[in-house]
Every structure is written in C-alpha cells, then in structure tokens.
Amino acid sequence: MANVLTQEDMAFYKEAYLEAQKGLKVGGIPIGSVLACDGKILGRGHNQRVQKGSAMLHAEMDAIENAGRLPANVYERCTLYTTLSPCSMCSGAALLYKIPRIVIGENQNFMGDEAHLKSKGLELHILQDKDTIEMMAEFIRNKPTLWNEDIGEKE
C-alpha cells in the first residue's frame, strides 16, 4: 500500500460516513467505520451506545466485531476507515491486531490517540472532511451529555 490516498479509499470512507448517518437517523452517536482488506469491506458498523446500550461498541469496534474472527495475516493487510479520530480504546484495538493504516474523517471535534498510533508506526490519513466535521459538531452541540459519556469525560 502506497502512503497515499486512493479512489478506493475515498469510496470506503464514504461507506464509513454512511454508517455514521445510519446511527444519527435512529438517535445514536454519528460515528461510523469500515474495515477493508484487498479491495473488499470485511466489516462495517457504527457507534452502538444508544442503540445497544454498549460502552464498548464505538464505531471502529463495531466494524471490527462485525468482520468476525480473523487471523493476524488478514488484519495486517487491512485499512480501518473511521469518521472520527480514534480514542484510546479503538486505537488500542488497531494496535492489538496490527492494522497498519487508518483513514480518519476528522480530528477537529475530538483528537484521539493519534500520537500513540504514529509512535507505533501506523500510517494515518486525516481527511478533515467538511460534512463529517459539521455532522459531529452539530451532534456535540445538541447532545453534550451523551457525547461526554462516550469519551469518558465529566460534564
């Protein structure tokens, strides 16, 4: 994989964004994710805090969970797409499975553990996608309590 963004990346990123919108439409936290490998989507998902009462299923975790059990030699060829900079937990999941590359919609509304990921050699691409930034900013304005719960912050 070259250290550049491809048209395929942008197509898969759009799927992650559509996952975020799926969550938003049913009152959930609008963060979406896709795990892809060798040109195919293996798993897709979105934040399930509201829908499933889940503290663990952030979007990235939901996408990786929905991909099912995979051996290490698949993860090492994957790219993880996510609409928001991955928190410590989701970053840790990428590190556990040695997913080498993450395409991130934006890190303006939340800065995750990017420094730690970079220090471990992961390739990160930050899109700063305008639609994604606006979607997340509006959600945080409207539902600050829910948002703070999701990132483990007090109000």
Next chain:
Amino acid sequence: MANVLTQEDMAFYKEAYLEAQKGLKVGGIPIGSVLACDGKILGRGHNQRVQKGSAMLHAEMDAIENAGRLPANVYERCTLYTTLSPCSMCSGAALLYKIPRIVIGENQNFMGDEAHLKSKGLELHILQDKDTIEMMAEFIRNKPTLWNEDIGEKE
C-alpha cells in the same frame, strides 16, 4: 484508594479467576475480569472469542460491557480485575474511561501494555498468582492457534 492490595481486592480477583474458569469449561480462552466500584461488582465477564465468535470481547471488554453504560464519575472510582496482563485494546479501554487502578493476575504468559498504562499514571498490581499462571500456560500449550489469534499474532 490506598496504593495497596486489600482483602476486598483478593475477593474480587477470585471472582475474575472464576470467570476465567467458566470460559475454560466451555472450550473458551480462560481469561476473566471483574469491574468493581465502591465495594460492589458492576460487571463481570470472560473472553468470548470462541463462545460468541467475538474479536472485541476480551475478558476486560466483556466485564466493562456487562457493567452497562456508566458516567465518567463512576469509572474514576473503579478497579478493574483481570487474570492476564491487559493487551493494547483493553489497556486503551481503561484509559478511555479513566479507570485508575488495575489488579492483574499475571504477566508471565503475556505482557500487555503495562508500560503505557504506567506512563499514564494508572496504579497496577501484579499478583503473579500461581494457579492463574498454570491455567493460562496449559491453555497456550494446548491451543496455540487460538491463543495467537486472540493476541493478533501469526503462528
């Protein structure tokens, strides 16, 4: 919380160990965990790779998930008990929710992200519990393929 182990800690650790044994008895990976706060167990669980086909529900994740949605001011008073040194993902979950203290059964069969946790100020207690070490060592000897899958390692 004093920086020492209490009788309550040992009682809660035993529950984490019993969770690991529950998993072992049904052919699962024998790692168990308990999340406790103010003298009460809020969530308990064990590795669900085999039982639920889950790549995300390591023991610690299962325990935190089973505790349900909690606000930040609860997590900050919790202790997480786990039979095995927490991997990057589980360490990341503890960091996300600012769980300040982890009691770990052993780190001889697997060394997780303890250095990163310590660098972030978490209080770690490593028991090096003989029964836990033997249980895990036997499992790894018997099912190396399953074990490698769980920690994202190639064989």
